[in-house]
Amino acid sequence: MKFAFKFSNLIGTVYRKGNLLFTPDGNTVVTPVGNRLSFFDLRNNKSETLPIESRYNFTAVDIAPSGYLFIAINETGEALLCSLVSRTVLHRHHFRKPVACVKFSPNGKYFAVTKDNAVFVYRTPGHTKREYVPFALERVITTAYDETTCIEWSSDSRLLAVGSKDMSVKVLALHRMTNFAMVTLGSHSDVIVNCFFEKDSADLYTLSRNGQLCVWEANCELADFVSAQNKKASKEDKLGDEDDLAEGGVTAESDITAEHNVLPVEIDDEPKLNESKVLFRRTAKHFMKDALKMDGGAVSLVAACYHRGNRLLATGFSTGAFLLHEMPDYNLIHSLSVSEHEIDAAAFNSAGDWLALASSRRAQLVVWEWQSESFALKQQAHANNMACVAYSPDGAYIATGGDDGRVKLWNASDGFCFVTFSEHAAGISGVTFVQSGRAVLSASLDGTVRAFDLQRYRNFKTLAAPRAVQFASLAVDPSGEVVCAGSQDTFEVFVWSLQTGRLLDVLAGHQSCVSGLSFGPGAESVLVSSSWDKTCRIWNLFAEKGGGREALPLAADGLAVQFRPDGQEFAVATLDGAIVFFEPRTSTQVGSIEGRQDLASGRRDTDLITAKRLTRSQAFTTLCYTADGECILAAGRSKFVCIYHVREQLLLKKFEISCNHSLDGIDDFVSRRKMTEFGNMALVEEREAAQEAALSLPGVKKGDLSSRGFKPEVRVSGVSFSPTGRSWAAVTTEGVLAYSLDQSLVFDPFELEQNVTPATIRAAAKEKDYARAITTAFRLNEDALTTEVVESVPPESVELVARSLPQVYVEKLLAFLGGRLESTTHVQFYVEWIDSLLRQHGEALKERSGKAMATLRTLLKNVTLRHAELAKVCDHNKYLLRYVETLRELKERKGEKGETDDADKEADDAMSSDVDSEDMLVS
Incomplete structure (x- = not known):
C-alpha cells in the first residue's frame, strides 16, 4: 500500500467570500473557496482546486492580463503572489491591514491595492525583466477620508478611480500630469460599491450601496491627458528608483512615504495655463431600486460589474435579484432573481456573453449566458455542514449528505454536482450505494430511509419505521436487498426489504443510540452494530428469529464500526480514543490501536482548558478500511486524518486537512494577550455602526448567522476510501477534500537488481523482446519508462x-x-x-x-x-x-x-x- 496521497480537489464547495473573476481567455471562472482557489473550466466541464493554501480565507483576488500570475489576499492582509504555470507561491507579502480590492492594470505593468484610506500601486514582478524585489512600490496615494472600497483602471493604465466609504470617488493620475490633478466626484449618499471607466475614454460610472448610479463625462479624451516632464518629476522618479535599489523593497508600510520619497497626491496642484483643464460633468443619475419589485424591507446594492466592450452593466442586490443594463442609455435588458439571499459577487468574462454570480449565504455559483437566457453553469453546495460521504462501487461518483436534508451526487473526476435529492425533511445521518451502483440510499433524522434511482433520478422507495424515530446509522447488504437503519432514540435496528419496502424485523437489545452499522461482504448477511451502551453486537439476519447472536463488551461507548473488505475482520471506534479489532467468526478481539494522542485537537476559542488536556477527550468518530484491507482511515473532531496499519497497529501517516485559521480549533495555543479576566477577546464581536445586526441567541453554534464573528469548528465528519484504491475523500468543515495517489512522487521498485536500468530496458524493446522489456520496466517501476515501453x-x-x-x-x-x-x-x-x-x-x-x-x-x-x-x-x-x-x-x-x-x-x-x-x- 502506497501513501503518497496528495490533495487533488475540493468538492462540494463552490464559493465562500470575496470577488469572482474570469481568466483572460474567458473560459474559466475563479472563485475563492475559503483559504483555497477553485477553477471551473466551462469549456471542458471540469473543476479544479489549486494546491495553494493560505492561513486565512481569501477576500480579494485578481489575475494578470498575461494569465501567468495572480494575486490572492486573505482576511488579515497577507498577499500571495502565485504562478498559474507552476501552481506555486512565488512570494508572500503582508500588508498588515485588511485589503478590500486588488486590481491589475490593463497593460499588466502595475497592480493597485486598497488599504485603509490609501491606495498602494506596485510594479508587477517580471513584466519586462527579472527583478530582485517582488513587490516594488511605485506610488502611495492617500486622498480619501474613510476606507477605500474599490479600484478601477482606465484603458491606457494612466488613470485610477478609487471609491471609498466617504461616499465619493477620486479620479487621479498614476503619474503627474500637466492638465489634470485629482478630481473628487460626489452626488452619492451611501458607500461606494464600484466604479467603472468606459473603453478608451475617461468617462465613468459610479454606484453606491443605496442603488444610485451616476454617469460622469470628461471634457476630453484619454489622449489629451499630458504627462508632466518637468525637472521636479524627473528628480523624484530618480530618487525613488535609487531608494528602491538601496532598500531592496518595502519593509514597513507605516514609513512608506519617508523611505521611498513617494509623495501623496497634492490636491492643490494647478495645471499650466497653456493646457486645457480636465473637468468631469455628471450627465445622468439613476435610481436602480425603481426597477426592483420590493415587498418592503431594506434593499441594498451589493455587487456590480461592467463589460467595457459591450457596455453592459450588471448589478446584484441583497434580495437575490440582479439587473442587466445597456449603457450609457440605461436600457434595461434583463431583471431576474437567482436566489432569496444576497448576491455577493459578479463578473463578466472577456467576451461579455457570460455573467458569473455568487452567493455565500446560499453557497451557490451560477454562470448565466444572457443572450440565450440559459445557465452555462449552476452549482450549489450544501447550505449547512456535510455529515456523511460514500463512494460508488466503481469509484466514479461521490454521494454526500448534509444537515440541510439534501443528498448530492458528485462526479469524482470533474468535481461537479449532477443531481440533488431534497425529499428529506431533516438532516442526513448516513448515505450508501447498493452494490450494483444503480441506487443510493440515505437515512435521515426525519425517520425515513429513502432509495434514489440513479437512472431516472427519482425517489423510488421510502422506508419508514412503524413509529416516529430518528435514524443515526445506515447499512445495506452486499446483494442490495436488505436495508438496515439504527435509531438514536428507541435504540433499535430496523430491517427492510428494498424490493418490497416492507419492514422485515426490528432488532432490539441495545440500550443506547445505535451509532454504527456495517454488513459483511459475504453471502451470510452478517450485520455488526455499535452503540453508546459500550457494546458491539453481531447479528445473523437469516440464521434465527430475531437475528441476535452475541454481544461483545467494549471499554467505552462505540462510535463507529466498519467491516474489512474481505469480511474476516471488523473495527470499532470507542469513546476512549481506541480502535478495537474483532474476528466475526470467533467473536474474539484480535488487536487494538490507542489513537487518542494522534488526533492532537487544537484549542477552540470557547475552551477553558489547554489543548493538551483536550486531547484526553478526543476519539475517532468515523472509520474506513483501505481497498486492500491492510490499513484503516480514522478521523474525528480534529484537523487530522490518520492512516494505521492494522496488523502492525502503527500510525503510518497523518494528513492535516486544513491550516485555515479562520476556522476554530486550528491553533494549539491561545495568545495570552487575548486572555482577560472576562474571557477570550476573540469572542468579542466587532460590528460596523452602519450595518444592522440581530442579537446572537445563547447556545446557538451551528448556523448562527446573526454573529459576524462566527467561526466554524474544524472537524472531519466522515471518510471514505475509493474502491479503486487510488483515492479517498474526507467530509470536513470546508467541504469534501479528495486525495489521490501521486505516482510521480513514488519510487517503489519491484525485485530490483543491478542489471535493471533504463538502458537495458530500452535495449530489450529495441530488440523487439517486448515481454522482457515490460517485466523489467515494472521492476524499475517508473511510469514514464513503462509508458514508453508499452506504447512501443x-x-x-x-x-x-x-x-x-x-x-x-x-x-x-x-x-x-x-x-x-x-x-x-x-x-x-x-x-x-x-x-x-x-x-x-x-x-x-x-x-x-x-x-x-x-x-x-x-x-x-x-x-x-x-x-x-x-x-x-x-x-x-x-x-x-x-x-x-x-x-x-x-x-x-x-x-x-x-x-x-x-x-x-x-x-x-x-x-x-x-x-x-x-x-x-x-x-
Missing part, C-alpha cells in the same frame, strides 16, 4: 506479448493500463491491451479476484468514462450525418417534383396548342 509494442503483437507475460506482472500491467486510460489519447490501443490480458489471464484473475478487485474497478471506471466521452462525439456525428442525409433527400424530392411540374406544364402547353390548331381548322 506494435498493435499486432499485443496479444502475443500479453500471453507470454508472467502472472505476477499481469495485475501490475492492468493497474498501469487503468491509470493511463484516464488521460491517454491512444484509447483503442490501451483497450486492446486490456482485452488481450483479460482474455488470456481471466481465469487466473478470477481465482484471486479479492486482491485484484481494486484494479478491476479502476479499469471499469476509466473504460466507462472514456466510453461516455466517445459516445457523445459519435452520437453528434451520427445525428449530423442523418440530418445531412435528410436534407439531401428533401432536395432530391424537390428537384424531382420540379421536373414533374415542368413536364406537366409542357404537356399542358402542347395540348392547348393542339386544341387551338383544331379550332382554326374548323373555322
